[in-house]
Amino acid sequence: MIKFKLNGKIVETDAPATARLLDILRDELDLIGTKEGCGEGECGACSVFVNNLLQNSCLIPIGSIAGADVQTIEGILETDQFKILDECYSIAGGVQCGYCIPGMIMASAALLTKNPHPSEEDIRDGISGNLCRCTGYNMIVEAIHLAARKGDGIWQRK
Numbered sequence: 100m101i102k103f104k105l106n107g108k109i110v111e112t113d114a115p116a117t118a119r120l121l122d123i124l125r126d127e128l129d130l131i132g133t134k135e136g137c138g139e140g141e142c143g144a145c146s147v148f149v150n151n152l153l154q155n156s157c158l159i160p161i162g163s164i165a166g167a168d169v170q171t172i173e174g175i176l177e178t179d180q181f182k183i184l185d186e187c188y189s190i191a192g193g194v195q196c197g198y199c200i201p202g203m204i205m206a207s208a209a210l211l212t213k214n215p216h217p218s219e220e221d222i223r224d225g226i227s228g229n230l231c232r233c234t235g236y237n238m239i240v241e242a243i244h245l246a247a248r249k250g251d252g253i254w255q256r257k
């Protein structure tokens with residue numbers, strides 16, 4: 100039995116230690132906001148926070164998660180950070196098919212928490228692990244610039 104904190108609540112699973120965190124989230128715990136793209140750590144669609152660090156859940160064996168604090172996109176929906184990002188992605192037209200967006204939002208929040216006033220280069224670097232097939236990235240970069248400006252003061256992690 101593996102126990103960990105997920106979006107603020109303790110959960111447990113009987114899955115084998117080698118099962119991927121991504122699969123446990125989606126198939127066992129019904130948290131389908133976290134997406135599978137490449138399954139190889141290249142696209143960022145499966146991004147989650149583990150102990151406040153951005154990680155690709157497709158690369159994490161559940162056995163390594165015992166006692167950890169995991170947050171998915173569902174766990175940040177009520178935060179001011181999510182609300183600002185949601186609004187700014189919408190204003191900037193940063194969402195097309197939407198598949199990459201949960202991972203992009205997680206990467207954006209991780210970036211702005213670490214660096215509330217990023218340059219364009221910082222932003223491109225911060226989302227470099229997240230692929231988007233639709234937008235060409237410029238609208239996503241604009242969304243993060245806007246979120247930095249509109250959300251000034253809210254990016255310190257509580």
Ligand code: FES
Nearest residue numbers: 136137138143157
């Ligand atoms: Fe995990 Fe692509 S599905 S990085």
Ligand code: FES
Nearest residue numbers: 195196231232233
């Ligand atoms: Fe379609 Fe990014 S909006 S992959």
